[in-house]
Amino acid sequence: MIQQVQNPILEIHDLSVSYDRKPVLWGVDLSIPKGALVGIIGPNGAGKSTLIKSIMGLIPLNGGYVKLFDKDLDDVREKVSYVPQRESVDWDFPASVMDVVLMGRYNKLGLFSRPRKADRDAARFALEQVGMQEFAKRQISQLSGGQQQRVFLARALAQQADIYFMDEPFAGVDAATEKAIIKILKDMSEAGKTVIVVHHDLQSVAKYFDWLIMLNLRLVASGPTDKVFNEKLLEEAYGGKLTLLTEVGQLIKQEKFPGIEK
Amino acid sequence: MDTFIEFFTFQYPNIKYVLFGSILLAVSSAIVGCFTFLKKKALVGDVVAHAVLPGICLSFLLTGNKNPLYLIIGAFITGWISIVVIDGIVRKTKLKEDTATGLSLSVFFGIGILLLTFIQKSGNAAQSGLESFLFGKAAALVGADMWLFASVSVALLIAVFLLFKEFTLISFDQNFGAAIGFPVKGLNLILTTLTVLAVVIGIQAVGVVLMAAMLITPAAAARFWTDDLKTMIILAAIFGAVSGTAGAYISFVAPSMPTGPWIVMVISIIALTSFFFAPKKGILYKALKRRRIKNLILQENILKMFFQLGEEAGDFNTGRSVLELQDKRPFRTKELDSGLKRLQLQGYLTNQNDKWQITSEGQNKGRRIVKLHRLWELYLTTYLRIAPDHVHEDAEKIEHIITPELEARLEKLLDYPELDPHQSKIPYQ
């Protein structure tokens, strides 16, 4: 079941992506309404992070296009924010919590210029929102996993964007942090921001999200949670391995498949 | 002392060049090196240093003279290509980065050596001096060349100053940088260019092999002293400057001594000292801290034992010999002795006629540990549903870790229980 919407804030049209030649997403076609709190779910290796990364332009597309606010990403960058996976950076980097959150202001600053007082205020406010104001001067390696995740969230908040993409913000965080984060996300959604989250835990899906994207190498479903979160679609997403699809992908990776340009 | 004065008052004009040259090169490569270090690309400098050799030789072959500007351009081109080669190999084959790095490094250097020997044997009169790139010759930093190198260094420093925020971002989190629309590719390009430039000018002073040290070692040393990037960069620059000065001075005092290797030697000594002795991160500091913790645990265990013995006997004032103590818990004699003496110094134990006795302060401390041990056992059986015969070992560790704040929470959570899972009484004040 794929529900398309009028005037979507995010529109993905027939998107295909390959990693190292191996196709990991086939023909994804969906649209998301403004203000939704969206969960992307699917089994391991379903292409959840890939979808977000390709929307953010971090991975080249094989085919299709992505529109945000009915425009290309480059025209609306300042309205789009991104929270990468926590493990994607080296937390031993010599930086304080404040330094990291300030990075969320960089695109407003542009090249060459330094953060000003207004930026520091915005960063401090973002830290308050995630309950980390006391940690502003703390070195990032001294934070717990949950605190690191909050810092990443604060960095995105400091950007004051309208649409947020988050790659597994609940991975490896304690229950208290998870609760705090979901509360922030719900507040954001109520304030009209669109939040799109890669999520792993099926238990909490119905509680957390009002819209779901179900993936397994291709789009299984996209629609309001109460309409798509059912056994039949879950079975389709998680059950029965798509052996044929995987095998074809493998052939392409092994370059036994003539005619694919990398 | 005379030589010292002679050196630093620049009685010979050449000293001035060599000294400022060495410092400038060391400082600029140290600063650029901080970013390559943080990007985990420390060995890129090593590759580029080897790969500039064919460029230098080719530009000499093409232009027929040693104009440093041409040499720098040649060096710059092949230095760049070597990085592109690594990148290409990693992306297009199954070979890993380390192999690609070593491959690019050795092949480019091989080509360089082949060309260099070819030039030497062909007997071109102007060729003398090209070898100075191999081992470096800080003394060659004179006059007009010096101005060229100085301006490149200054340009380097300005670029880092202006793009500090951007370089930090791409070193810490490239994906985020790209996501918020920073020209990550372009910035990487600039950073690589700066690295190549730093190598091209630094190689004059220290030579092909040791150039890597000028980039990596100051950054590595500085990282051990601070968690702040700006401080780290400033420290790295200072370390670079100190080693540049020291190298120039040593080769002035002992003219047979090469400047470049001495610069590297000094910076390496600074780095090794930092690795071992830097506060907080140093190896020695960490070892000492581990020992302190070990001692602390030992002492707490001794007090705990005294308390338990007192509990059993219903009398806390009996003096006990070392043998009696070891009977209760098999401490090693040497450890027990030192633990007892430390506790005596702190007033937790007293000693009369080789009999040890616990003071009331000691009793309080011992009681707390016993209490924590038993509370934790109870916590594990109640909340984690662990069998009572499996909780002791865990509690043996945790009892030393629990802070007063956690202690209060634990007491409250369990509601000040009377007995632990083994039906032993939990002692409160």
Place this chain on the structure above:
Amino acid sequence: MNDLIIIATGSLVAISCGLLGCFLILRKMAMVGDAISHAVLPGIVIAFYISGERDSIVMLIGAGLIGILTTFLIEFLHQKGKLQSDASIGVTFTWLFALGVILISYYGRNVDIDQDCVLHGEIAYVPIDLWITEGGTNLGPRVLYVMSFVTLAIIVFIKIGYRGLFFTTFDASYAAAIGISTVLWHYLLMGFVSLATVASFESVGAILVVAFLIVPPASAYLLTNKLPKMLMLSVVFGVLSATGGYYLAKSLDGSIAGAMATVSGLLFALTFFYTRLKANPVTSSSPVLQES
């Protein structure tokens, strides 16, 4: 005759380095090999100063130990000092190499080591450096004997230790689980890498050894996934590089070792393009992909 001797020596260097290099690159330790080849320099200088001769057993063993020490230092700084591994490699080898160069300057005339020799060796002198017994019998080039011995030792090592090397390379944690000591094999391998480096030092120089350690195995790895075949191929690539390099150097009148490294790079480039071409006979975008 001289041609043959030089090519034979170069080939022996290539064979011993190539065999060890296969394990190095599979263990992602190519740069550690690079570091060792630089770091043995102070060992060579000191051993040289003490024993007063090249190729003594003292020197081979001493430098072997320094190589192991280098490996140990790199691991120590990485694990105990929490220094990232690339920096730990870089700091260690540059420091030891600087020490070596300083020692050369210090001993000056007492040690017959030329700075250039450190970088690219002088394989051209191999045929005239003869081993003459006390009785005056000419047994032929000395280096050839040393290299043959070292090559033989390495082949025996790999033959006997194949299983241990294979397991610890392929899956270190599995090897540890079935009771194979990864540490032992790690240091054994590094010991032999040092041995090969020191033995080859005089003929190809401390740095170009790296080319022989890494490039032929890298080319071989592009062509096969099987370790025995990879070992064989890297020997072939090594010998080809040595032979081709000799003639290239002769025609240009340049450094033989440099030319050998150049040819090995050339062979790698050919292999690279060959595998790319084989993988992609036709290049056009595929409509088949859209089928899903």
